[in-house]
Amino acid sequence: MTQKFNAQTRQNDNQFWMHPWEYMASAGQADRTIITQADGIYVQDDTGARMIDGPAGMWCTQIGYGRKEMADAIAEQVVKLTYINPFSLSAGPPAQLATRLAQMAPGAMNHVFFTTGGTTAVETALRFVHYYNNVKGRPLKKHIISRSDAYHGSSYLTGMVAGKDRDKSFLDITMPQVHLLSTVNPKRRPADMSLEEFCTARVNELEAKILEIGAEKVGAFIAEPVQASGGVIVAPNGYFKRVWEVCRKYDVLFIADEVVTAFGRLGHWFASKEVFGVEPDLVTCAKGITSGYLPMGACLIADRVFDQVSGDNAKGGSFAHGYTNSGHPVCSVAALKNIEIMEREGLLAQVRELAPHFQQRLKSLRDIPLVFDTRGIGLLGCVECTVRGVEHSGMSPEELLALDVDLGARIDRHCQEMGLMLRPIVNQCVFSPALIITRKQIDEMFDIMREGIVRTMHDIEVDLGYSVA
Ligand SMILES: Cc1ncc(COP(=O)(O)O)c(C=O)c1O
Structure with missing residues (x-):
């Protein structure tokens, strides 16, 4: 019953909902992740997978989901x-x-x-x-x-x-x-x-x-x-x-x-x-x-x-x-x-207390060769990934953009499989978790992100034949 309902939701979504920033070439076939419920810093999709909501909706769910x-x-x-x-x-x-x-x-x-x-x-x-x-x-x-x-x-x-x-x-x-x-x-x-x-x-x-x-x-x-x-x-x-x-x-x-x-x-x-x-x-x-x-x-x-x-x-x-x-x-x-x-709940003070740890964990991703830059402040962060050298490889701007979009999508996919949703902006994974996030959850988030980027780097080398390291 639930499965049938989810399939219907996907069909309705593809067919009738024109989303913000709709990518028109794939309109009607986007097959977006369907979120069925959420609590605290987590969202759950229609397969039952529970993930940390990295961007907190769109930088907005400060107190977390599902407050009675x-x-x-x-x-x-x-x-x-x-x-x-x-x-x-x-x-x-x-x-x-x-x-x-x-x-x-x-x-x-x-x-x-x-x-x-x-x-x-x-x-x-x-x-x-x-x-x-x-x-x-x-x-x-x-x-x-x-x-x-x-x-x-x-x-x-x-x-x-x-x-x-x-x-x-x-x-x-x-x-x-x-x-x-x-x-x-x-x-x-x-x-x-x-x-x-x-x-x-x-x-x-x-x-x-x-x-x-x-x-x-x-x-x-x-x-x-x-x-x-x-x-x-x-x-x-x-x-x-x-x-x-x-x-x-x-x-x-x-x-x-x-x-x-x-x-x-x-x-x-x-x-x-x-x-x-x-x-x-x-x-x-x-x-x-x-x-x-x-x-x-x-x-x-x-x-x-x-x-x-x-x-x-x-x-x-x-x-x-x-x-x-x-x-x-x-x-x-x-x-x-x-x-x-x-x-x-003293959330402002909590953010000030946790921000240095959050920023330190973010910065530590810089040792991964696919990472071009990390930056952030407070509970805001971004990790920008790129295949070094491709800008001089003769690829057109469209091809470079497609590669960057692919990179972001792969990182997101790997992270989702491990329990973290990122929703990248092209090759920039931005995240701003709910302000109720704990130190332990911050660690969990960055552990997954590191592994997701490393797996993507492997894909890029094996599937696409680029040398990253
Ligand atoms: C800095 C800034 N200003 C304005 C907006 C637009 O807000 P809304 O999408 O609620 O209209 C956004 C949305 O992301 C934003 O980030």
Whole structure:
């Protein structure tokens, strides 16, 4: 019976569900792993195999799966008050959540705009930049500066400020008012450049770009404190604070996209101030805000920015932007319960305590010849694998991409067989386990990962005939 049900699910999925980032050549035949249940840091697939969920969903299941008290809180709110029209009404849970977020925020940020997820949070921030400068009588100050390897969402505007380049997407991804700076990935710096020089070069690049466009035309700079989907890229020490200072110098709003880094990933509610010493003008968050139990996001606005376009400065304007599900009461209750659990279980402190061990285990993978780089911070990590020398072998970019995709898929397959799900981004295995992970489980995770990479290396040599070691 179960087997029949699973087969039906697979057929329905293949036939009717067009997934995010659908690879169109194999649409209808993707045969995705079907997850049937989950608890704690584990997921179980339709064959009954139980695996550590390496990426915690998509960097989001902070408190782990299957919490009964979360289910009870959500159920209670569904019965009590399912919905309110957020354009004209209010309710206890979103008002209380806004207060909590303002208290946790990096700096004086007492204005919380609720959204439905990360994309809508970033879209809100970008549209607010437009609004702000129009109200201030600076209609030209709309250019946005972003960075290579960035990911900020999948709406038209947020897609424009993304900087990932390996997808052959056929989507329009350029806009004259959006400018991308070079990667901040230290591993990609010129061989003769020190980390300090690299950092200065990237900071100077921002300043030069502002001057090239004209500061009077640059509305905002947007940056993830750590570029997550781009492959967990951690910029050199001091970079984030220095680019923030450049923005302040030229009156350019600084948007910190904390969709991944907020809610404990780096051991703090938000990473901007506590980890990087920055008080942004706008902060976006989502994902971990509800630990993935329900969809929600938020855009926080600093008082010094909000005050300039509100009250006596409002010029009669209204920020004509909003969502039917902004501040949804049930999602708000899920976020409040999530915060309560994280506080009660001391998860922020636990992440700070376990992070050095996690990072040390990650770094220790570097001795495997297939590993090109490892990088990470907090409970965020990435291991990037590559067959050395192939870039000079005369292969086309398409062939190189296919080899890298194959590499990632093989590592994932081997790891899944041993009880760890990774879901690589091409040849980069990124992972961000639930924050409740224990030291023993971290060891188990890295032991499997090591073996999965070693087995893949063997495949590459035996099946594909490349020499790796
Ligand atoms: C930094 C960042 N911003 C925005 C988003 C978009 O969030 P969502 O998928 O919830 O719309 C993501 C998603 O991965 C993200 O990593």
